[in-house]
Amino acid sequence: MKVEIANLSIAFPTPRGPSLAVRGVSLTVGSEKLGIVGESGSGKSLTARSLLKLLPPEARVTADRLAFDGIDVLTATERQMRSIRGKRAGLILQDPKFSLNPVMTAGEQIAEAWRLHRKTSRREAREATLDLLAQVQIRDPARVAGAYPHELSGGMGQRVMIAMMMAPDPELLIADEPTSALDATVQAEILRLMEDLVSRRGMSLILISHDLPLVSHFCDRVVVMYAGRVVEELRAASLARAEHPYTRGLLACLPTLSHPQQRLATMTRDPAWMDGSS
Amino acid sequence: MDGRFQLIVVEDLAIRFGRVEAVRGVSFAVARGAAWGIVGESGSGKSTVLRALAGLNEDWSGRMLLDGQVLPRRRNRAFFRRVQMVFQDPYGSLHPRQTVDRALAEPLVAQGIGGADTAIPRALDEVALPQAVRFRYPHQLSGGQRQRVAIARALITSPEVLLLDEPTSALDVSVQAEVLNLLADLQRERDLTYIMVSHNLAVVAHVCPMIAVMQGGKVVETISAEALRAGRTTHPHTAELRALSTELEEP
Numbered sequence: 001m002k003v004e005i006a007n008l009s010i011a012f013p014t015p016r017g018p019s020l021a022v023r024g025v026s027l028t029v030g031s032e033k034l035g036i037v038g039e040s041g042s043g044k045s046l047t048a049r050s051l052l053k054l055l056p057p058e059a060r061v062t063a064d065r066l067a068f069d070g071i072d073v074l075t076a077t078e079r080q081m082r083s084i085r086g087k088r089a090g091l092i093l094q095d096p097k098f099s100l101n102p103v104m105t106a107g108e109q110i111a112e113a114w115r116l117h118r119k120t121s122r123r124e125a126r127e128a129t130l131d132l133l134a135q136v137q138i139r140d141p142a143r144v145a146g147a148y149p150h151e152l153s154g155g156m157g158q159r160v161m162i163a164m165m166m167a168p169d170p171e172l173l174i175a176d177e178p179t180s181a182l183d184a185t186v187q188a189e190i191l192r193l194m195e196d197l198v199s200r201r202g203m204s205l206i207l208i209s210h211d212l213p214l215v216s217h218f219c220d221r222v223v224v225m226y227a228g229r230v231v232e233e234l235r236a237a238s239l240a241r242a243e244h245p246y247t248r249g250l251l252a253c254l255p256t257l258s259h260p261q262q263r264l265a266t267m268t269r270d271p272a273w274m275d276g277s278s
Numbered sequence: 279m280d281g282r283f284q285l286i287v288v289e290d291l292a293i294r295f296g297r298v299e300a301v302r303g304v305s306f307a308v309a310r311g312a313a314w315g316i317v318g319e320s321g322s323g324k325s326t327v328l329r330a331l332a333g334l335n336e337d338w339s340g341r342m343l344l345d346g347q348v349l350p351r352r353r354n355r356a357f358f359r360r361v362q363m364v365f366q367d368p369y370g371s372l373h374p375r376q377t378v379d380r381a382l383a384e385p386l387v388a389q390g391i392g393g394a395d396t397a398i399p400r401a402l403d404e405v406a407l408p409q410a411v412r413f414r415y416p417h418q419l420s421g422g423q424r425q426r427v428a429i430a431r432a433l434i435t436s437p438e439v440l441l442l443d444e445p446t447s448a449l450d451v452s453v454q455a456e457v458l459n460l461l462a463d464l465q466r467e468r469d470l471t472y473i474m475v476s477h478n479l480a481v482v483a484h485v486c487p488m489i490a491v492m493q494g495g496k497v498v499e500t501i502s503a504e505a506l507r508a509g510r511t512t513h514p515h516t517a518e519l520r521a522l523s524t525e526l527e528e529p
Contacts, residue, residue: 039450040421154320183319183320184319184477184519184522185518185522187522188522188525210450210451212451213527214526217525217526250452253451253452253454253455254451254455254480255455255458255480255483256480256524256527257480257483257506257507257520257523257524257527258524258527258528259527260484260503260507263459264455264458264459264484265455266455266456267452267455
């Protein structure tokens with residue numbers, strides 16, 4: 001499975017003409033963990049969602065190539081997209097409270113995902129559900145399966161989301177700020193869990209986050225976006241040798257426990273970053 | 279504590295929501311001009327303490343003092359002149375149909391202070407916002423600008439104490455740095471007293487020399503930022519939070 005994006009642009013109409021939210025992004029994802037990092041409005045989520053054709057209807061998408069495992073997403077029909085979405089590429093969002101159906105139990109939702117993509121009996125789906133919940137390290141799968149989303153903590157809800165996304169055994173997982181709403185202790189557990197599942201199943205992962213240190217710890221490769229463009233792409237291990245002033249600025253402005261600073265570094269945004277030159 | 283006068287004292291504060299004991303006997307004292315941090319995970323009771331201190335919840339037991347005076351359950355106008363609060367989400371705390379001018383004028387009107395025409399431009403200046411922002415609506419501002427407006431509004435009546443509830447958690451990291459620098463400058467210039475609640479240890483340690491760590495409604499450890507940085511923690515929960523925070527700091 002390979003994801004190819006070449007010269008992707010996404011524009012939104014405004015009264016003053018189209019506004020470009022993503023401007024000429026190119027990247028490929030193979031069997032690896034890729035992080036896309038950027039601040040709000042950098043276009044990181046739009047870029048990942050364009051792969052699943054999950055953009056607002058008014059978005060205008062152009063690209064030289066936008067392909068999922070050789071399937072041209074730009075020209076794909078809704079029917080073709082349904083065979084990718086959920087089934088071959090799963091999506092995990094920030095807050096399970098808004099992604100889970102509030103009037104279905106966790107178990108029913110996971111079983112639904114299982115049956116939809118695997119066409120098995122209810123009974124088989126129910127058994128698979130308990131197995132999936134156990135795989136996301138829930139100690140009492142039967143209890144959680146019978147619980148409604150509001151009865152679950154944030155971390156538990158996110159485990160349920162992950163279990164549901166794993167049901168069809170997808171090749172790609174897109175996780176958009178999957179742990180931003182969670183406590184630090186829970187965040188670490190969820191990331192370890194995702195890492196484990198992804199490497200055991202040989203899946204590809206696109207992790208979208210505003211948190212550069214977190215992403216570089218967790219991914220193999222990191223793409224840094226600014227104002228709709230990729231400004232830097234690097235191996236996660238060589239983050240300390242980042243060259244672009246924006247990437248370096250992102251790292252420098254973080255307060256840390258290990259290196260106390262009198263005053264935090266702030267960024268002077270160079271207009272040249274907007275054009276991708278620097 | 280360090281011999282300086284304690285401006286804020288909280289004694290044995292307990293708060294319940296139905297059967298849930300959200301805060302179970304919390305005590306601390308903050309000297310004038312100091313910055314006191316409270317860290318903890320969600321549900322630890324940190325924001326509940328701050329909200330009770332701000333007078334947003336009148337159902338508590340224990341004692342709270344400001345400047346040696348026991349605070350009444352229902353806070354009076356004089357209290358809000360001296361103590362103001364800044365919330366996490368500036369979008370939620372600014373009225374969407376009111377201009378910045380109106381948002382900044384409101385505390386002056388509530389306190390019966392005149393001179394809005396000079397106070398508002400000065401307040402914008404102090405938080406480094408351009409004057410052009412004055413007649414804009416919250417949705418026309420960036421997240422960082424909105425939080426600056428919320429800080430300007432809290433400071434416009436010249437309070438002595440700012441209660442800060444996750445003031446930078448909703449902001450991008452580059453904007454967070456600017457707002458934290460601004461808070462540091464304002465504290466020095468005006469001799470403000472801060473109580474800051476956050477889940478982010480590094481942010482709290484940057485602003486506050488003394489930090490209370492909360493878990494399950496209790497303060498499990500009070501530690502100086504210096505001791506926290508050096509790893510001289512005494513409670514396992516503090517050690518765990520510290521490890522999770524420093525783990526990501528080394529690339």
